[in-house]
Amino acid sequence: MKVAVLDDYMKIAGELADWTSLPDNIHTDFFYEKLPDGTDARAEALADYDVLVVTRERTPLPKELLEQLPNLKFIASPEMHNRVIDFDYCRERGIPVCGTTPRPSPTFELTWALILALAKNVTIDDRAMREGQWQTVVGTEIRGKTLGVIGLGRIGSEVAKVGNAFGMNVIAWSENMTTARAEECGTTLVSKDDLFRQSDYVVVMVIQSERTIGLVGAHEIGLMRPDAYLINPARGPIVDEAALVDALKNKKIAGAGLDVYNEEPLPVDHPFRRLPNTVLMPHVAGFTREHYAHWYNGMLEDVRAWLDGNLINEIHGSGIVAARV
16 A cells, blocks of 8 residues: 655655554655646656645645546545545545644744844845845834734734734734624724725735635735735735735835745746845745644554544545645
8 A cells, every 4th residue: 555745845754753653564655846737747646546645735636636546545634624625526436534633823923033024124134144244224113013914813813912012003804803803812903905004014814715815916905005014924826916026026015025825836937036025935834843743643643543444533624625736
């Protein structure tokens, strides 16, 4: 029996979980690179595997791909949701999908790393220092500034909490947010347009869905002040990438801190890589050693339980939300 651990870009799945503890008749392969583009090419790469262990939502598993994997019998996925697996087809085929137990997300920590890097010009000064320069730019303070948080879920609420600790004025909006929820998180509920008009730092903290794709478009970015920053550690398609590139190129806003993109890995020739007013991270906000260890050990337990005839942490999803192959 063959197990494929997909998209292990950092080559740590084998280090953080003991896959050799599986029975001797199990062979585990680790995929360190993104699978080739196209359904047929991916099907060829995965055709021999009985088990797929996926790393979040890096490789979509739509029906068109799954039906070309005749050996597939089980899928393990981090956490208890995955928007790029066709659960309806998996149920039709009798392929269980199991996840891992919840754990507090570290995403809010990197969110604040991006905010502070922008405010204090960390990446600019770091480059200047390595080039032999000294005190080339002046940073700004965040105390007393306005932080606008789009979405006050478990991560957005943590971002707001830190903003309050820094002495910021924290405002918030999402489509279904109530005044009570905003006040519970120490924020003030405002309209969507007012959030973009008033904020020094706009942080995107909603999940990607059909309703939120393109939520931050040219109109919203156009409401931002020239000295304001946009931070997106959520999902790339929530922000209109072309509108953001235009705003950054033409200095309509001061800058952006990004951890997510429409296409990942980010193409080497993407305009974001050439813009000096960005701080870029390679979609790692939720990917700490501690979080990876929890995920991979949890998925290893999923596989072990399935081999023993049991299902733990089964995910009862529906359809497919955001597949891109």
